[in-house]
Amino acid sequence: MNQNEFVLLITPFRDKVFRLAKRLLISTEEAEDATQEVWVKLWNKNERLNGYGSVEAFAMTITKNYCLDQLKSKRAGIMSIAHSNFTDGAPSLQQKVEDRDSLDWVEKIINQLPEQQRLIIQMRDVEHYEFEEIAKVLEMNETAIRVALSRARKTIRESMTKTHNYGIQ
Amino acid sequence: MAYNKIEILVEKYFQGETSIAEEKELTNYFSSSDVAQHLEQYKPLFGYFSLAKEQKNTQEIPQFPKSRVKKSALAWFSVAASVVVLLGIGMYVYTNNDLVNENQKLGTYDDPQIAFRETQKALALLSGHVNTGIESVQLIQEYDNSKEKIFNQ
Numbered sequence: 001m002n003q004n005e006f007v008l009l010i011t012p013f014r015d016k017v018f019r020l021a022k023r024l025l026i027s028t029e030e031a032e033d034a035t036q037e038v039w040v041k042l043w044n045k046n047e048r049l050n051g052y053g054s055v056e057a058f059a060m061t062i063t064k065n066y067c068l069d070q071l072k073s074k075r076a077g078i079m080s081i082a083h084s085n086f087t088d089g090a091p092s093l094q095q096k097v098e099d100r101d102s103l104d105w106v107e108k109i110i111n112q113l114p115e116q117q118r119l120i121i122q123m124r125d126v127e128h129y130e131f132e133e134i135a136k137v138l139e140m141n142e143t144a145i146r147v148a149l150s151r152a153r154k155t156i157r158e159s160m161t162k163t164h165n166y167g168i169q
Numbered sequence: 170m171a172y173n174k175i176e177i178l179v180e181k182y183f184q185g186e187t188s189i190a191e192e193k194e195l196t197n198y199f200s201s202s203d204v205a206q207h208l209e210q211y212k213p214l215f216g217y218f219s220l221a222k223e224q225k226n227t228q229e230i231p232q233f234p235k236s237r238v239k240k241s242a243l244a245w246f247s248v249a250a251s252v253v254v255l256l257g258i259g260m261y262v263y264t265n266n267d268l269v270n271e272n273q274k275l276g277t278y279d280d281p282q283i284a285f286r287e288t289q290k291a292l293a294l295l296s297g298h299v300n301t302g303i304e305s306v307q308l309i310q311e312y313d314n315s316k317e318k319i320f321n322q
Contacts, residue, residue, distance in 0.1 A: 018226030032228050102213035126221045150185030
């Protein structure tokens with residue numbers, strides 16, 4: 001497989017890998033580094049890639065493992081400082097600002113979840129993977145994923161309600 | 170749209186039991202303009218998920234080094250080189266052995282006529298040389314004769 005074929009192969013899930021990395025590592029730069037790392041790892045498996053049922057699932061697994069390794073390593077302490085916000089130069093109305101703000105809140109809440117729940121939320125609610133695919137990537141059974149997903153969604157709901165009602169109740 | 174249905178879906182959603190299609194339906198509902206007042210609180214959640222999906226990885230895909238391929242090719246080259254060297258040595262030894270064998274075979278003939286002639290020639294050569302030897306040995310016989318004469322007086 002040459003470079004061009006490889007790029008064609010990874011194009012459909014390029015962004016997914018990046019977003020998953022960003023969900024776990026939070027910083028955009030770190031996520032970009034991780035994504036590059038994933039491509040290199042995939043490239044090194046070049047000849048054997050056809051042996052895998054789904055290259056996408058395989059890539060997602062690599063991403064997950066690599067990011068978790070990164071988080072476990074010493075650098076984890078530095079990374080939590082970097083946090084990207086949705087910077088937008090467009091003129092915003094009061095409502096727009098508020099919307100942005102609540103979207104921002106959702107992100108903050110999700111980023112506070114445990115890593116596993118973050119992975120599941122990212123794969124299910126953002127990328128719309130089937131439970132079966134998530135199970136393959138995370139090496140968990142589907143029931144456990146449903147439970148974790150439900151827990152994560154409920155946590156988000158509670159935190160959001162708390163934030164929205166802050167000072168009211 | 171029936172709020173009731175959406176409410177059920179939302180409840181199922183938080184139980185983690187919705188299918189992809191149902192979740193799409195929820196996303197569509199919450200991205201529309203008429204969201205029921207009491208469901209308004211979930212709007213940012215679904216809004217965020219759609220927004221998060223828009224993020225793109227804009228960086229270039231790096232030029233991948235072909236080092237792995239090169240490395241294995243190099244390995245094969247060294248294997249091929251060693252095979253060639255071994256074959257060379259083997260062939261040399263083999264052909265040398267053949268030369269020795271051929272030397273040992275010299276002097277054998279397949280045709281009996283030629284063999285006979287060659288043998289006769291060889292024997293004639295040998296006897297000729299032996300005869301020239303004998304002539305000089307007969308000179309020594311003279312010394313012996315004179316010695317006999319002296320001692321038998």
